[in-house]
Amino acid sequence: MFDERLLAPGPVPIPRQVREVLARPALHHRSPAFRASFARARSRLAEVMLVPGDDVLLLGGAGTTAFEAAFLACVPVGATVVAAHAGKFGARWAGLARRYGHPVVEVEAPWGAALAPEAVAAALRAHPHAAALTVVHSETSTGVLHDLRAIAAAARAAAPDALVLVDAVTSLAATELRPHAWGLDAVIAGSQKGLLLPPGLAFAWLSERAWQRAPDPAARHPSVTLDLHAERPRQQGASTGVTPPVPLVLALEVASELLLDHGLEPYWALKQRLNAAVLAGLEALGCAPFAARPSPAVAAVWTPEGLEAGALTAALRERGVRVGGGQDAFAARMLRPSVLGHVDAYDALAIVAAFEAALSDLGAPFEAGAGVQAFQRRWLG
Numbered sequence: 569m570f571d572e573r574l575l576a577p578g579p580v581p582i583p584r585q586v587r588e589v590l591a592r593p594a595l596h597h598r599s600p601a602f603r604a605s606f607a608r609a610r611s612r613l614a615e616v617m618l619v620p621g622d623d624v625l626l627l628g629g630a631g632t633t634a635f636e637a638a639f640l641a642c643v644p645v646g647a648t649v650v651a652a653h654a655g656k657f658g659a660r661w662a663g664l665a666r667r668y669g670h671p672v673v674e675v676e677a678p679w680g681a682a683l684a685p686e687a688v689a690a691a692l693r694a695h696p697h698a699a700a701l702t703v704v705h706s707e708t709s710t711g712v713l714h715d716l717r718a719i720a721a722a723a724r725a726a727a728p729d730a731l732v733l734v735d736a737v738t739s740l741a742a743t744e745l746r747p748h749a750w751g752l753d754a755v756i757a758g759s760q761k762g763l764l765l766p767p768g769l770a771f772a773w774l775s776e777r778a779w780q781r782a783p784d785p786a787a788r789h790p791s792v793t794l795d796l797h798a799e800r801p802r803q804q805g806a807s808t809g810v811t812p813p814v815p816l817v818l819a820l821e822v823a824s825e826l827l828l829d830h831g832l833e834p835y836w837a838l839k840q841r842l843n844a845a846v847l848a849g850l851e852a853l854g855c856a857p858f859a860a861r862p863s864p865a866v867a868a869v870w871t872p873e874g875l876e877a878g879a880l881t882a883a884l885r886e887r888g889v890r891v892g893g894g895q896d897a898f899a900a901r902m903l904r905p906s907v908l909g910h911v912d913a914y915d916a917l918a919i920v921a922a923f924e925a926a927l928s929d930l931g932a933p934f935e936a937g938a939g940v941q942a943f944q945r946r947w948l949g
């Protein structure tokens with residue numbers, strides 16, 4: 569009778585105003601009404617991304633689609649790529665580069681740890697002709713927010729010619745991200761994480777430096793649907809090469825307006841406070857934080873000693889709460905609830921209350937109300 573509560577790092581709960589737009593009658597993608605909406609959606613998204621102009625490209629697809637497109641736009645065939653990673657998504661970009669036949673230099677930190685800017689800089693100094701650095705801002709598999717600003721600055725100083733390609737899938741609209749001010753060259757994200765939208769729309773922004781220094785067409789990997797160089801002039805004219813996901817574009821216009829009306833900085837602060845309160849509540853229940861440097865997008869926690877993560881996610885689902893599970897080597901030992909999307913303090917409190925009920929069913933020892941109390945103390949304090 570009740571909808572499952574999505575309290576996972578994507579897909580996320582959607583605000584009413586956005587759901588109403590999604591329910592509107594279909595529009596043709598070449599109609600003047602759609603083209604006007606497309607142009608407004610791009611320019612509002614650029615405001616949300618804090619990039620100059622209104623040159624964010626929209627693609628039908630997942631966050632991975634946008635990363636792949638940005639990679640192809642920036643990295644010439646055969647060039648060396650430095651991939652910094654400390655989790656599943658960072659490793660995905662190393663794998664993508666290898667799949668396209670690039671030599672890949674990996675800079676790794678353990679899951680749960682933050683990447684050291686100096687280690688990234690050292691790898692770039694050792695490979696000064698690398699075409700690009702790939703890095704994730706908020707590593708959703710571990711809940712770590714990497715110090716992107718410091719990493720990008722160190723990378724620029726170490727290898728001025730390497731472009732900095734950033735996965736901002738769970739940092740965009742969840743935490744401070746300043747692509748232009750921080751000297752990033754490509755920033756990508758997807759609709760279903762911080763942006764208050766369902767899955768299906770992907771975003772890619774490239775710096776002026778990245779556009780200017782792009783490999784010439786003969787040195788680029790060929791692609792039809794992921795060719796940002798072909799897509800850019802079309803989108804600047806409010807058009808697309810292929811049919812865009814029309815309802816999601818209309819919804820993006822509304823969702824980005826909601827974020828801008830709230831104010832980006834207050835919104836980041838809200839997510840940070842909510843996530844800190846969830847982490848405090850879960851810690852009081854014996855679930856220690858997993859991340860050394862927590863991202864507001866993911867409250868990654870260890871399960872209590874001896875308790876299988878699968879049993880806990882099942883018990884949470886019985887209570888109508890869906891959180892992210894652990895991934896890869898940590899699948900059995902960690903969980904990843906999230907306050908991304910349209911989630912307020914009482915939704916966030918539901919994470920802690922449901923953990924409390926599920927854990928006490930599973931026999932974990934703690935005082936009744938301990939988690940809720942710790943949440944409230946942090947939230948109200």
Ligand SMILES: *Cc1c(COP(=O)(O)O)cnc(C)c1O
Nearest residue numbers: 630631632657706708737738758
């Ligand atoms: C979810 C996620 C992705 C992948 O997004 P898709 O839309 O599934 O392709 C990539 N990176 C991070 C950090 C993510 O959280």
